[in-house]
Amino acid sequence: MRNNRLSNIYDRRTVIRSNEVVADGHYLLRCECAEIAQHARPGQFIHVMVSQDTGMLLRRPFTIYTVDGHEITMLYQxxxxxxxxxxxxxVGEPLHVLGPLGNTFDFITHPEPAILVGGGAGIASLMLLATALRKNGIETIGLVGAQRQERLLSVADLEAIGITVHIATDDGSIGHHGYVTDTLIDLLEKMNWHRPTIYACGPHGMLSVVAKIAANYGVPTQIAMENRMGCAMGVCLGCVCPVRTDTDTIEYQRVCTEGPVFNATDIVWDI
Ligand SMILES: Cc1cc2nc3c(=O)[nH]c(=O)nc-3n(C[C@H](O)[C@H](O)[C@H](O)COP(=O)(O)OP(=O)(O)OC[C@H]3O[C@@H](n4cnc5c(N)ncnc54)[C@H](O)[C@@H]3O)c2cc1C
Ligand code: FES
Structure with missing residues (x-):
């Protein structure tokens, strides 16, 4: 079980500095939030008020993609x-942003390879982690999956910080023709490492396959869950997922406060 939630949370009104298409149906939004930028840790997210219209009052959660000085970005689909x-x-439109929220990925600073597995927009949740891993000199391999080449995300960003990227697309338009989980099996079969760690984010089905593969190969794995959210403050219970406790019972934990990062072995995937 893991619970390393951090405590500094800020509710800020900022303005959009840029909001640009980066791939088919995907945008990168940049805004200034000095305190959130200062306290953000890998895997944490912000809760963004998109509109104050009736029916749109619930904020939407997005992982902090990058931090640069006082600015943060989010990559969204x-x-x-x-x-x-x-x-x-x-650009210039006001934006209400609450964060940084949730717990963080843990990483050890052994010189052992880290394997990032991102499906679709899930790779957005791994970018701040990728940066931290590389800053600590940890060899990191990125496995990035998309439906097709036009929807592929983050490859250049990962390569720019020294990460070797393997691509998989559902239609075979670039990289491996098939699922990103195929490339994970391939990598674990071919490589002879002592203690790799897997970090993954993406659609629920993909994550459950990653968890099974990781269990077969005995590789510790941390997973960022992206359940639908209401309050993101631990109150509404709208985001819960089933988790196996230390006493081997099942309890529902809140992805917004106990997560979003869980050990793959703690999550009960088949409920
Ligand atoms: C902690 C966290 C971090 C996230 N980080 C990112 C990120 O960095 N980039 C990104 O693109 N997305 C991210 N998401 C997902 C993002 O929050 C949703 O895609 C967004 O809230 C959808 O809002 P909407 O108003 O466009 O869709 P809605 O109108 O609310 O929903 C449209 C349809 O999509 C389904 N849906 C909505 N949200 C989800 C979800 N989370 N899981 C499954 N189905 C859903 C709804 O059931 C509905 O059918 C994250 C989610 C969480 C919980
Ligand atoms: S979203 Fe309300 S408890 Fe998690």
Missing amino acids: IIGEGTKRLSEMP
């Missing part, structure tokens, strides 16, 4: 009304 509206917001 258009899914529904909230993210569509967000994509239409121009």
Whole structure:
């Protein structure tokens, strides 16, 4: 069990500095939030108010993608009304941002390879971690999956910090033709490491496969869950996921406060 939630949380009104398309249906939004930038840790997220219209009052959660001085970015996919509206917001538009929220990825500073597995927009949750791993001199390999080449994310950003990236696309338009989890098996079969660690984020089905592969190969794995959220403050219980406790019972934990990062072996995948 892990619970390393940090305590500094800020509710800030900022303005959008840039909000640009980076791939088909995906945008990178940049804004200034000095305190959030200062306290953000890998895996943590912000809760963003997209609109104050009736029906849009719930904030939307997004992982902090990068931190640069007083600025943070978020990389997001258009899914529904909230993210569509967000994509239409121009530079200079005010934005309410709450964060940094949630717990963080743990990493040990052994010179052992870290394997990042990102499916679709899930790779966004691994970028701040990727930066921290490289800053600590940890060899890191990125496995990035997308439906097709036009929707591929973050490859250049990962390569720019010295990460070797293997790509998989569902339609075979670039890289391995198939799932990103195929490239994980391939890597674990070919490589002869002492103690790799896997960090993963993506669709629930992909994450459950990553957890099974990790268990088969005995590789410790941390997973960032992206359940739908209401309050993001631990109150509404809208985000819970089933987790196996130390006494081997199952309890529902809040992804917003006990997560979003869990050990893959703690999550009960088949409920
Ligand atoms: C901790 C956390 C971090 C996240 N980080 C990122 C990120 O960095 N980049 C990114 O692109 N997305 C991220 N997400 C997902 C993002 O929050 C949702 O895609 C967004 O809230 C959808 O809002 P919407 O108004 O566009 O869609 P809605 O109109 O709310 O929903 C549209 C449809 O998508 C489904 N849906 C909405 N949210 C989710 C979800 N989380 N899981 C499964 N189905 C969903 C709904 O059931 C509905 O069918 C994160 C989620 C969490 C919990
Ligand atoms: S979103 Fe309300 S408890 Fe997690």
